[in-house]
Amino acid sequence: MKRVYNFSAGPAMLAEEVLQKAADEILDYENHGMSVMEMSHRGKEFLQIAEETEADLRELMKIPANYKVLFLQGGATGQFAAIPMNLSAPGEKADYIMTGLWGKKAVKEAGKYLDVNVAAQSEPFNTVPEQKSWKLSDNPAYVHITSNETINGVAFNYTPEVEAPLVADISSMILSEPLDVSKYGVLYAGAQKNIGPAGLTIVIVREDLLGKAREDTPMIWNWSEKSVSGSMLNTPPTYSWYIAGLVCKWLKSKGGVEGIAKVNKRKAEKLYTAIDESDFYKNEVDMQYRSKMNVVFTLPDPELDKAFKEQAYARGLKNLGGHRSIGGMRASIYNAMPEEGVDELIKFMKEFESKNG
Numbered sequence: 001m002k003r004v005y006n007f008s009a010g011p012a013m014l015a016e017e018v019l020q021k022a023a024d025e026i027l028d029y030e031n032h033g034m035s036v037m038e039m040s041h042r043g044k045e046f047l048q049i050a051e052e053t054e055a056d057l058r059e060l061m062k063i064p065a066n067y068k069v070l071f072l073q074g075g076a077t078g079q080f081a082a083i084p085m086n087l088s089a090p091g092e093k094a095d096y097i098m099t100g101l102w103g104k105k106a107v108k109e110a111g112k113y114l115d116v117n118v119a120a121q122s123e124p125f126n127t128v129p130e131q132k133s134w135k136l137s138d139n140p141a142y143v144h145i146t147s148n149e150t151i152n153g154v155a156f157n158y159t160p161e162v163e164a165p166l167v168a169d170i171s172s173m174i175l176s177e178p179l180d181v182s183k184y185g186v187l188y189a190g191a192q193k194n195i196g197p198a199g200l201t202i203v204i205v206r207e208d209l210l211g212k213a214r215e216d217t218p219m220i221w222n223w224s225e226k227s228v229s230g231s232m233l234n235t236p237p238t239y240s241w242y243i244a245g246l247v248c249k250w251l252k253s254k255g256g257v258e259g260i261a262k263v264n265k266r267k268a269e270k271l272y273t274a275i276d277e278s279d280f281y282k283n284e285v286d287m288q289y290r291s292k293m294n295v296v297f298t299l300p301d302p303e304l305d306k307a308f309k310e311q312a313y314a315r316g317l318k319n320l321g322g323h324r325s326i327g328g329m330r331a332s333i334y335n336a337m338p339e340e341g342v343d344e345l346i347k348f349m350k351e352f353e354s355k356n357g
C-alpha cells in the first residue's frame, strides 16, 4: 500500500496516525466489543468520546467559557441559513463582506431570510477590502466574513473590529493558526477540511446570542435547542465526531495550533516562493491576503493543465485541479498535509516547468 499526497480541498487528507488509530479500533473500541459506529449516542462510552472531543477542541482553540460548542450536521452550507434564522428577525438587516465564492453563496442563502447588505466585496476575489472601505449599515443583526476563501485562495490577515456580532465561516482555516475566539460572536466550520470526515459541522457561539432564533426555525437548526441537548436533540454524526476527537489528540501531540501554525506558514511560504520565482506559474492574489491553506496558481497556457494534472497524479500528487468554477490549479495544504508533500510538489513543478517552459 502506498499513500499519496492528496491536495484536495475537502474532503481532505487526514493524518496517517489518526487513520491508523481508527483502523485499530474499528472492530472493537476499547474492549467494548463494538465499533464506535455501532454505539448509542446516549451510551456512556460515546458520551465520554463526545465530552473529550469538546474539551480538546476548547483547549486547542482556547475557547472562553461563555461560548457553546455545537456538533451539528448539514455542513457550513446549512449554517448559511441557520445564521440568519438564529440571529435576526424577519425584515432585519445583516452586513456581509464578500471576498470569494463561499461568501457569495452565504449572501444568496441569507437573502431568503433577511435584508442582506453586501458592505464590501472584492470580485474577482483576489484581495480583501480594507475595513475602512466597508459600508456597514446602522445597527445590523451581525457582520459576516469568510476568513479563508477555499476556492479563491484569499484569506483575512486581520480580525475586523465591528460593533455587531462578528460571524465567521472558518471551514478551511479552523485549527490551522491561532485565532482570538473572543473577538467573534459565532464561528462555524464544516469538518471535512481540517477537522475530520464530512458529516460534522462545528458551531462556536457566544452564549448571549442564544435564544434569539425565529419561532419557525426548525429545531435541528436552532442553536439554543441544540445547545440545551448537548448537540443530541437527534442522532449526531457519531463517527465523524469520534474521528474529530482523534484529530484533536493528534494536533495536541504536534504542539497544538501554535505548533502546527509554524509548519503551515513554512509550507505556504515555500510554495508561494516557488510560484513567484518562476515565470511559468502565477498566483494573482494580493500578497498580504494569500491563503496559507489553499494555494491557487495557473500555468501559462490552460492547454497544459491536463498534462500537469496527469503527470502529477502519476507521481502520487493528487487532486491539484482548481475548483470547477475557476479552473487552474489549487494545492490545499491543510494541517494533515506533511511538509514533504509540499516539497514533492515543488520538485515536480520545477521539472514540469523545465520540460514545458
Ligand SMILES: *Cc1c(COP(=O)(O)O)cnc(C)c1O
Pocket: 010, 074, 075, 076, 077, 078, 102, 146, 148, 149, 150, 169, 170, 171, 172, 190, 191, 193
Ligand atoms: C467547503 C466550504 C463550505 C461548504 O461546506 P459544506 O460543509 O460542504 O457545506 C463553506 N465555506 C467554506 C469556506 C468552505 O471551505
